[in-house]
Amino acid sequence: MLGGTFDPVHLGHLRSAVELQECLMLDRVHMVPASMPPLRDEPSVPPEERLALLRLGIGQTPGLTADARELERHGPSYSADTLASLREEYGAEARLVMALGHDAFLRLVEWRTPERLFELAHLVVIDRPDHDAPLPDALVELIHRREVDCSEALFQEPAGSLLRLALPTRMAISATEVRRRLLEGSSIRYLLPEAVEARIQERALYRRH
Structure with a gap:
């Protein structure tokens, strides 16, 4: 599961999903747009539109799927609820x-x-x-004895561990910057998949109305 507002989805999101799948040898990556993220401002466009953009961005990419389950629930998008839904779907022994x-x-x-x-x-x-700043004390306590150093150790059990992973490609693209450029009327070419850019331009999304 890779969640986020995807406001809008960009090549950094999509490349990270592909590299996660490759590095961890995952069967699939559920990209899950948040409807109402509890710890962030309300996204700039409606969740249904962000989902449509995500589907366009993923296209036919093997192993990636746009997962609408948080949009189908009422209220804030809590990750624990989403994981519980996935756990029910895949079973107790799935990693x-x-x-x-x-x-x-x-x-x-x-x-x-x-x-x-x-x-x-x-x-x-x-x-x-x-x-490389030190972690807050409360976070250190939360992850105490959970951290592992490789995917083999991670997948010995269905759940419960934490792995820090450096992906091969680090694309310095942010949705905030994409939205700023759209507001200014600047080019967003090569920051987003062409199909995503086309829909944004066609519908005048992220522009002042």
Whole structure:
């Protein structure tokens, strides 16, 4: 599971999903747009539109799927609920992984029932090579004795461990920057898949109205 607002989806999101699948030899990666992210501002466009953009971005990429389950629930998008749904779908013995970026990892103790995440899945943190600040004490306590150093150790059990993973390609693209460029009328070429850019331009998304 790779969640996020995908506001909008860009090549950094998609390349990370492909490399996660390759590095961890995952059967598939569920890319799950959040409907109402509890710890972030409300996304710029409706969830159904972000899902449509994500589907266009993924296209026919093997192993990646746009998963609408958080959009089908009412209320805030809690990752533990999404993982519980995936666990029910795949069964008790499946190796489940929730991937998250370093910035989200630093706020993990603020999430709803963070301990439950480890009961349902493994957590994989996409490391930032330039970020080596010490972790908050509460986060150190949360991940105590959970961290492993390779995927083989991670997958010995269905859930419960944490792996920090440096992906081969680190694309310095942010959705915030994409939205800023759209507001200014600047080019977003080569930051997004062509099909995503075409729909954004066609529907005048992320522009002032």
